Amino acid sequence: MFNLESIVRPNVLKMKPYSSARDEFKGEASIFLDANENNLGSLAGENYNRYPDPHQKKLKTLIAEIKDVRSEQVFLGNGSDEAIDLLLRAFCRPGKDALLCLPPTYGMYEVSANLNEVRIDTVQLTADFQIPVQEVLQTLKPETKLLFICSPNNPTGNSIRTEDIETLLNKFSGLVVIDEAYIDFADTPSWTTRLNDFPNLVILQTFSKAWGMAGLRLGMAFASAEIIALLDKIKPPYNINEATQELVLQAIDKTEVLKDMVEEIVQERELLMQALPSIQAVETVYPSDANFLLVKVTDAGAMYKFLLSKGIVVRNRSGLPGCEGCIRISVGTLEENQTLLKAMAAF
The missing domain is CATH 3.90.1150.10 (Aspartate Aminotransferase, domain 1)
Incomplete structure (x- = not known):
């Protein structure tokens, strides 16, 4: 049985998030003297002297509409790599907990694990690059908090069988993180359509691939509101810059x-x-x-x-x-x- 509080790092549960100047401000105003910005303007262009919306409210609202989820189920990161790193920081105690990944697969799971001093357990995909489900279930340990599944998988290109992922979602008490960076090129539906069926499901997507915005570095994570709130709690306050937010808002109209x-x-x-x-x-x-x-x-x-x-x-x-x-x-x-x-x- 999945219990979110039982797998979150205790210090993350207890900590208070950083409160930015724009978090504390409510209502309307015309003079902003709260964030030590340059009120004369910006050498980079209009509005860039101001800090961006730390919660990306407009952008999350539009993304939620096109993905058919609630805005509180959306996390935005500086690339999907930031979401990967924050998942490790939120759920894995350094030197104690583990993640499981399925090589050959995306290399940043291992890099982030090493950076955060999290043990990496692996089960190799089969000859046709599918999950050996029973071997995975036997490899999972009480200290395994995250299971990363890339589908379509990088570097092999194939999608992972739906029934195998369902089995793991139902039997694993930690988080199953499905990396869908390439989902727009596949015929299979996104796991965002099943988000409300599995409380331990996290989906990663990106604007870098099909949307052609790799240079802007905007990644998405979709999960329960409770999991997203934890990621928001520990992220840097202004992790998505104003230029990225503006350009992606414009691009979303071009479906x-x-x-x-x-x-x-x-x-x-x-x-x-x-x-x-x-x-x-x-x-x-x-x-x-x-x-x-x-x-x-x-x-x-x-x-x-x-x-x-x-x-x-x-x-x-x-x-x-x-x-x-x-x-x-x-x-x-x-x-x-x-x-x-x-x-x-x-x-």
Whole structure:
């Protein structure tokens, strides 16, 4: 049985959050002399002399509408990496608690765990990059507080079976964190549609991938209002800058453009999947629900260096468990993909 208070770090439960000047201010005013800002203005442009909304109320309201959740179920971070770090800080006692992740997967789970002195337990995905559920259940310990599942998974590209995630949500007493950075490219529905079914569910998403705003660094976490309140309690007071909030507010109105971009990327992904197997150096092209492909080649290191010599940068993932001999290729434009294919054929 899941009990939130039993897995939160005791010091986090007891602590009082930092109270910013804008947290304390209520009502309307025309003169602001409370936050030691530069009242003459900003060299960067209008309004940037003022601190941003620490709670991102307008942005959360719009995101809640497009995701069909409540605004109090939304946390915004400086990239999804901030949400990952804060989950570890909120729930894992340094030197005592653990997280479980499923390699090959996104590397920041391990980096954040090491930074926060949290033990990392691992269970490798199966040959088809799915979860060995019974092995995971046997590996979970009383001190395991977080289970990270990337779906669609990075670097393999595949979605994780729904029934396997459901089993873990029902049987694990800690938090199941589903990283959906690439969900916009998949046919499967987001787990945000199941948010109210599982009190121990946390979903991570981002504006960096399908929305094309990697340079703005805005990540999202969706969970129960109680879990989100804990993350808000320990985050830096002004973690999302004013420029990011303004630009994302403008971009959210362009959902039709988003749909067109995703369709084009998926179409190019399918064309790459069809073309790559005909190249002599390519051994396997793995199925993908993301905006990249994992490709096994005859010599990943040599292929990586060869493409680099042609001005093409891919990712050598052959050092990851289960990805031996593999490179990861992001889906580019039609012209970029054609240039890539010609270069690989010449290897």
